[in-house]
Amino acid sequence: MERLLEILNDLHPDVDFETCEGLIDNKILDSFDIVSIIAEVNEEFDVAISAERIIPENFNSAKALYALIQELEDEE
Amino acid sequence: MQNHVLDYLNHIVAEKPDKTAFSNGREGMTFQEVFWQSRSVGSFLHEKGIYKEPVVIFMNKHPKEITAFFGVITGGNFYVPIDEEMPGSRIQLILDNVKARMIICDEATRETAGTFDFAGEIVCYDDICRTEIQEEALKEIYDRAIDTDPIYIVFTSGSTGVPKGVAACHRSVIDYIEQLSEVLKFDGDTVFGNQTPLYFDACLKELYPTLKFGAVTYLIPRELFMFPVKLVEFLNQYQINTVCWVVSALTMISAFGALDTAAPQYLKTVAFGSEVFPVKQFQKWRQALPEAEFVNLYGPTEGTGMCCYYKVEREFGMDEAIPVGRPFKNTEILLLNEKNERAEEGEAGEICIRGTSVTLGYYNNPEKTAEAFVQNPLNHAYPELIYRTGDLGQYNEDGDLVFISRKDYQIKHMGHRIELGEIEANVNLLEGVRLSGCIYDEIKGRIVLYYVGDLEEKELAAALREKLPRYMLPNRTIRLEQMAFTANGKIDRTALKNKYRNR
Numbered sequence A: 001m002e003r004l005l006e007i008l009n010d011l012h013p014d015v016d017f018e019t020c021e022g023l024i025d026n027k028i029l030d031s032f033d034i035v036s037i038i039a040e041v042n043e044e045f046d047v048a049i050s051a052e053r054i055i056p057e058n059f060n061s062a063k064a065l066y067a068l069i070q071e072l073e074d075e076e
Numbered sequence B: 001m002q003n004h005v006l007d008y009l010n011h012i013v014a015e016k017p018d019k020t021a022f023s024n025g026r027e028g029m030t031f032q033e034v035f036w037q038s039r040s041v042g043s044f045l046h047e048k049g050i051y052k053e054p055v056v057i058f059m060n061k062h063p064k065e066i067t068a069f070f071g072v073i074t075g076g077n078f079y080v081p082i083d084e085e086m087p088g089s090r091i092q093l094i095l096d097n098v099k100a101r102m103i104i105c106d107e108a109t110r111e112t113a114g115t116f117d118f119a120g121e122i123v124c125y126d127d128i129c130r131t132e133i134q135e136e137a138l139k140e141i142y143d144r145a146i147d148t149d150p151i152y153i154v155f156t157s158g159s160t161g162v163p164k165g166v167a168a169c170h171r172s173v174i175d176y177i178e179q180l181s182e183v184l185k186f187d188g189d190t191v192f193g194n195q196t197p198l199y200f201d202a203c204l205k206e207l208y209p210t211l212k213f214g215a216v217t218y219l220i221p222r223e224l225f226m227f228p229v230k231l232v233e234f235l236n237q238y239q240i241n242t243v244c245w246v247v248s249a250l251t252m253i254s255a256f257g258a259l260d261t262a263a264p265q266y267l268k269t270v271a272f273g274s275e276v277f278p279v280k281q282f283q284k285w286r287q288a289l290p291e292a293e294f295v296n297l298y299g300p301t302e303g304t305g306m307c308c309y310y311k312v313e314r315e316f317g318m319d320e321a322i323p324v325g326r327p328f329k330n331t332e333i334l335l336l337n338e339k340n341e342r343a344e345e346g347e348a349g350e351i352c353i354r355g356t357s358v359t360l361g362y363y364n365n366p367e368k369t370a371e372a373f374v375q376n377p378l379n380h381a382y383p384e385l386i387y388r389t390g391d392l393g394q395y396n397e398d399g400d401l402v403f404i405s406r407k408d409y410q411i412k413h414m415g416h417r418i419e420l421g422e423i424e425a426n427v428n429l430l431e432g433v434r435l436s437g438c439i440y441d442e443i444k445g446r447i448v449l450y451y452v453g454d455l456e457e458k459e460l461a462a463a464l465r466e467k468l469p470r471y472m473l474p475n476r477t478i479r480l481e482q483m484a485f486t487a488n489g490k491i492d493r494t495a496l497k498n499k500y501r502n503r
Helices: A002-011 A031-045 A062-075 B007-015 B031-047 B063-074 B088-098 B135-144 B170-184 B201-213 B222-226 B228-237 B247-255 B279-288 B366-372 B420-428 B457-465 B493-501
Strands: B020-023 B028-030 B054-058 B078-082 B102-105 B121-124 B150-156 B164-169 B191-194 B216-219 B242-246 B269-273 B293-298 B308-311 B331-336 B349-355 B373-375 B385-395 B401-406 B410-413 B416-419 B433-441 B446-453 B476-479
Touching (some): A002 A062, B020 B031, B028 B031, B054 B088, B078 B088, B170 B293, B228 B247, B457 B476
Parallel strands (some): B242 B269
Antiparallel strands (some): B349 B385, B385 B401, B433 B446
């Protein structure tokens, strides 16, 4: 989780990712962020987030995104 | 001869009044509605005595915003689109540059509009779009229009930190629409899926051909460009058959494998531009849509939209670049070497544009205009302006133009044209920053900012958000003890680049 928070904080130093639950709904993340996050997550965790999983629910909070990463890691 | 860009609308409204012209999926407007409301807006401006003036449009992306553009032209004025995506300080620079007397906003932007230092009047679109139409006055305005009158000003990145407003006239837009339509074979059955923001010239490709042919444009909601599968679903739901997108929007779909599960079913024309299409991603598109036509478009805002095209009809190797191709009819590309002579075969030269597509120049900015809009050095006989793009190119064996690099520090990032100098100028203005140097990592597509100063990296990033549009914000901000300099005391970007690579 630490590593993920670091990636997110790099993008938006002003957002508290530990508590924020509406990253997409409240338009905090945009398409630039999504593209960078997917690239960074791929690099850092060595998991590929496929198109079907790039949906608002998985990006609305750091917690949701981390759950997705763990799920992908387990699949491997 | 057509000398007014809205002749397209005047013709089509008689032919297809009830067809939807522009829609965002939820709300749409027919040609009739676009026609009447634009005439109401034009009449309102006439009543206010606003004529041959810039009118700022500050609205959310919506069919009404497009109608507001046409309304401004109907009143004999030129529109200046600004957007909530732009930080307030940038909008202020634009307002100070154009010195308009009126801003047209919508309910959502009204409050923000009131926060600017602006002496003119702010009106809401919904309050003026039913103004009684003054047929006689509008006819007189129409009859007096000249095709070299401007119809819009759009702002592009400026290396000194101040954005430059490119003004374009009826004639160059008509020329562009006619040539583009022929190359991309638009017709009455064309269903456009618009991706680009309405505050750039990129949206000309959809707006005016929609009027010319009685086609339809769907404004794709911005947030869909985060979610590839949803985006493809939107394309299929509205049977979109034509897209003119920046490359990064297309690669967003292909790179995440969305084409494997959900291919766009109706797409037959895919035009792309603004940056180099990585061949690996391009091939995914080609495989998913073997019947579709793929066209690379190239051109700066100063050349009215696009000025060159290349239809991709052969295979490309992974290390090959898709050419920029050839100019549209009625445009010439001059490739000029350092001696200001035509570059020899195989020699690199600066890509310069000659013809009607050359825009009027930078609004209220004679110095910058004089630097880039210059007398054709090959013509000593009469005044003739060409536009120097600052792009270096050369011809390949097939006689197609190929883009090589920039002469300066302008980059293309996620489809946006950015001067690294503009980022640095804004960083240097922040308290606690002594010096900054910006580089672009082309491989990963990242803007990297190096700086020297007391300001924390996080504080700097937060402060910069207030100054620059989202797409110009550095992806990496790194504080240095010491800046790298060249022998002449300039910031050494090559050294910074090496530093970043070897990190």
